[in-house]
Amino acid sequence: MSGFDVNQVRKDFPILDQEVRGRPLVYLDSAATAQKPQAVIDALVRFYQHDNANVHRGVHVLSERATEAYEGARETVRRFINARDVKEVVFVRGTTEAINLVAQTYGRKHIGAGDEVLITQMEHHANIVPWRMLCEQTGAVLKVIPVDDRGELVLDAVDALLTERTRILAVTHVSNALGTVAPVKELTRRAHAKGIPVLVDGAQAVTHFPVDVQDLGCDFYAFSGHKMFGPTGIGVLYGRKERLDAMPPYQGGGDMILSVTMEKVTYNRVPYRFEAGTPNLEGAVGLAAAIRYLEALGMENVAAHDRELLAYATQALESVPGLRMVGTAREKSGVLSFMLADIHPHDVGTILDREGICIRTGHHCAQPVMQHFKVPATSRASLALYNTREDVDALVRGLHKVLEVFQ
Ligand code: PMP
Numbered sequence: 163m164s165g166f167d168v169n170q171v172r173k174d175f176p177i178l179d180q181e182v183r184g185r186p187l188v189y190l191d192s193a194a195t196a197q198k199p200q201a202v203i204d205a206l207v208r209f210y211q212h213d214n215a216n217v218h219r220g221v222h223v224l225s226e227r228a229t230e231a232y233e234g235a236r237e238t239v240r241r242f243i244n245a246r247d248v249k250e251v252v253f254v255r256g257t258t259e260a261i262n263l264v265a266q267t268y269g270r271k272h273i274g275a276g277d278e279v280l281i282t283q284m285e286h287h288a289n290i291v292p293w294r295m296l297c298e299q300t301g302a303v304l305k306v307i308p309v310d311d312r313g314e315l316v317l318d319a320v321d322a323l324l325t326e327r328t329r330i331l332a333v334t335h336v337s338n339a340l341g342t343v344a345p346v347k348e349l350t351r352r353a354h355a356k357g358i359p360v361l362v363d364g365a366q367a368v369t370h371f372p373v374d375v376q377d378l379g380c381d382f383y384a385f386s387g388h389k390m391f392g393p394t395g396i397g398v399l400y401g402r403k404e405r406l407d408a409m410p411p412y413q414g415g416g417d418m419i420l421s422v423t424m425e426k427v428t429y430n431r432v433p434y435r436f437e438a439g440t441p442n443l444e445g446a447v448g449l450a451a452a453i454r455y456l457e458a459l460g461m462e463n464v465a466a467h468d469r470e471l472l473a474y475a476t477q478a479l480e481s482v483p484g485l486r487m488v489g490t491a492r493e494k495s496g497v498l499s500f501m502l503a504d505i506h507p508h509d510v511g512t513i514l515d516r517e518g519i520c521i522r523t524g525h526h527c528a529q530p531v532m533q534h535f536k537v538p539a540t541s542r543a544s545l546a547l548y549n550t551r552e553d554v555d556a557l558v559r560g561l562h563k564v565l566e567v568f569q
Pocket of ligand 1: 193194255256257258259286288289334336337338363365366386527
C-alpha cells in the first residue's frame with residue numbers, strides 16, 4: 163500500500179505507546195472516540211501559544227490570525243468533503259448538535275402534523291431522539307426502514323416508505339453498532355426522485371473512507387471531530403447552500419446577527435447564522451490539522467487498510483468458539499459487534515480490560531437495533547488507521563481468556 167505504513171502511523175499517536183495494567187495498550191474503541199496524532203496536539207498548543215483571540219469582531223493582529231485560522235479550517239473541511247462552497251460548512255459541537263440543528267430549524271419550518279420523518283432501524287440515538295422530539299412537538303410521524311438479520315437495510319421496503327407525506331429521510335452512513343455501510347447515494351437518489359431531502363449521519367464514515375457530498379447528492383451531512391482524530395467539542399454540519407439559506411436560525415446570540423434593536427433582529431448570512439456565540443476556535447483548528455493528517459496519509463490508503471484489517475479481524479473472531487457476530491452486512495466498515503457464548507458483554511469488556519484491551523460494551527446508543535437483534539448489549543471492537551493485526555490477535559487471545567474464566 164503506497165505511502166501507508168501502519169507502524170509509522172502508530173508513532174504519530176503518542177497515547178498508543180504505553181502500558182496499561184502491566185500490558186501494552188490495545189485500543190479498539192475508536193468508534194467511541196479516536197486517538198489524536200501529535201500533529202493535532204501540536205496545532206492546539208500552537209494556536210494557544212501564538213494565535214489565540216476571539217474571531218470576526220477584532221481589529222487587532224491576533225484576532226485577524228485567529229479568524230484566518232478558523233475560516234481556514236472551514237475551507238479545509240470544504241475540501242475534505244468536496245462541498246461546493248465554504249458557506250455550506252457550519253461548525254457545531256458534533257454530530258448530535260448538527261442533527262438537532264436540522265430537526266429544530268429545517269424540521270420546525272417544514273414538518274407539521276401528519277407529515278412523516280423517515281429514519282432507519284440502525285440509527286444512533288443522535289439520529290432518532292431529535293426526530294422523536296420533533297414529532298412530539300409537531301404531531302409528525304416517525305417511520306422506520308427495517309434491517310434484516312445481517313443488519314442490512316431492507317431496500318425493498320424503501321420506496322413504499324417514501325410517501326407524499328415524507329418530509330425528510332435521515333440515515334446513517336455507517337452504523338456504529340453493526341458496522342453496516344448504508345447505500346446512501348442510492349437512497350438519496352430514490353428520495354430526491356420524490357423531492358424529499360436527505361440527511362446523512364456520517365459520524366462513523368468520514369474516518370474510514372473518502373466522502374464526497376456532491377457525489378452522494380445528500381442535502382445534509384453531519385460528523386464529529388473527535389471520531390476523526392480531531393478534538394472533542396467540534397463537528398460539522400454540511401448543508402446545501404440553498405437549504406441552509408432557507409432555514410431559520412438555531413440559537414440566538416452574538417455573531418449570528420447583522421443588526422439588533424429591541425424591536426427587530428436581522429440575521430446574519432449562512433453559515434454564521436447558525437454559529438451563535440464564540441465558537442470552538444481551537445477545535446476548528448485541531449479538526450483542520452486532523453484533516454490535513456488524513457489527507458497526507460490519503461483517504462484511499464486509510465480505506466484500504468481498514469478493509470484489509472476488518473476482513474482479517476472478522477475471520478479471526480469467527481474462530482473463537484461460541485462467538486456470534488451481530489451485524490454481518492456485505493458492506494461493513496470499522497466495527498465488530500459480537501456476543502460471546504452466554505457471557506454478558508460487560509463481563510467480556512471487564513476481563514479484556516485486565517489484559518490492557520479497550521473495547522466497548524453496551525447498547526452503543528442504538529437500542530432499537532439491539533431490540534431487532536434481541537440482545538440488550540453487545541461487545542464491540544472498533545478499528546482505526548492505527549490498529550494492527552497484532553491488536554486483533556491480542557483481542558482473540560483475550561477472548562479465549564474470557565472463555566477460560568467462564569468455563
Ligand atoms: N452517530 C453515530 C453513527 C455515532 O457513532 C455517534 C457517536 N457514537 C453519533 C452519531 C454521535 O456523535 P457525537 O456524540 O460526537 O455527537
